Amino acid sequence: MVDAIIIGAGYAGMSAAALLARAGRKVIVLESSGMVGGRAHSHRDEKGCLWEYGAHSHRLAHKGIANEVFKRLGEEIDFLPEAKDAKLIFRDKLWERPEGPAGFLKTPMLSLRARLTLLALLIKIKKADPAEWYDKTLRDFYKSSFQNPEVEAFLPFLGMTVMCPAPDKVSAGEVIEFLQRALKAGVGVGEPRSGSAQIFSRLEKHIEKNGEIHLHEKAQKIIMENGQAVGVETDRVKYSAPNIIFAARLPLVLDLTDNILLPKGTVDYAKNIESSSGLTIDFITDRPVTNIRGSILGVDIPIWARFQSNADDSFMPQGKYLSTWGIMLPWNFDGDQKTVEKTEKRLKSTISAVFPDFLLKVIEERKTVVPVMNGNVLTPAQSKPHRPDIECSTIKGLYFIGDTVKGDGCSGDISFSSAMIAVDKILGVEIGQR
């Protein structure tokens, strides 16, 4: 018997397992695939190239939520030095990314009138109470005080900070909450040296001190007795534990439990959840394309990119240069190949507009269609107050973590923060009631 069984070895499951192991609890992590990392997995091929599933960075770097997990483990993420040359793509041109409200006041991207309006919008965001705006969209928030077509073209960029560039879709409360934290922290995104490989190898070391990670072992059923989760049945064996942490996307839990025993709100949410999807392309060139080290984000096109090799030589063997570009697929994407082709064309035409000779230098490219990028699109209905609770209210000892429940932030941050919350609850429950 162990103290906790964790289903899923992504950011969430690995963080929870590492934190529990560090607190002296015995853990088993079950992972159905052949590698840890989930949607942030990476692997080095036989030629020495490190491939990631997309390219992962961490909002607010050492002041962010991912690093909070590492601080609790007694260490810090090794981030690359902050590059001060982040860029934006707007109207098919590359611009310096303004730093903070003062930067927006000086940007040549907009007319003076639009810059003043944008500044007023940022001040309004800084003063707003997120709780009042979770159920409204960013467009609602903007329209409540402003009217300026130039600034409206900038709203997708604000939405993109929480990975939902549609102003009519993204929850204003989520954007406000994130931007308030970002303005206070005064730092941008942090790129971990060697990408997600660093994150997972370090979490693994903590887990192995007091637990095991079982790859290729799929949880098939959460075993319950008298209203309590008491174990997990896998495709190999049955395990017993007083704490079961489900650390995969919420819709998948419906196959592992008798749904009638779960809170109705959790089941309904899981059945109707809307996720985002994307297309990423890794390009390898035999010469550097640019010396930009920071990240690139689209303003009027939902694009993000990095030239990793300019800042981190651990990704590629000598003489090869990696850059990764991502673009969101339409919200209703259902796997249609024509949509992928159209989106790829749009991405490549923007790349060519911004870096005219880039695609001519490419010696290898790898395209990845990502059916689920973020577990929740941060719409009003999927904003923090509406996401399911981490501790199951109807089954004792069962916890849900990952990027589809009530953690803070967006994307991977929800996974990291929900893991910390579940661990606090488990350790608190152990000290208190059990």
Ligand SMILES: Cc1cc2nc3c(=O)[nH]c(=O)nc-3n(C[C@H](O)[C@H](O)[C@H](O)COP(=O)(O)OP(=O)(O)OC[C@H]3O[C@@H](n4cnc5c(N)ncnc54)[C@H](O)[C@@H]3O)c2cc1C
């Ligand atoms: C291309 C791309 C780029 C991204 N960029 C960023 C970024 O820069 N910053 C950021 O914060 N976020 C980013 N995200 C989002 C981030 O990757 C996810 O939010 C995060 O990885 C989710 O982690 P998780 O642990 O919640 O879930 P997952 O990573 O999905 O992990 C769940 C794990 O559970 C396993 N599993 C499922 N069912 C079972 C079962 N029955 N038994 C055993 N195992 C099971 C799965 O195989 C998986 O490994 C990006 C996502 C993508 C795809």
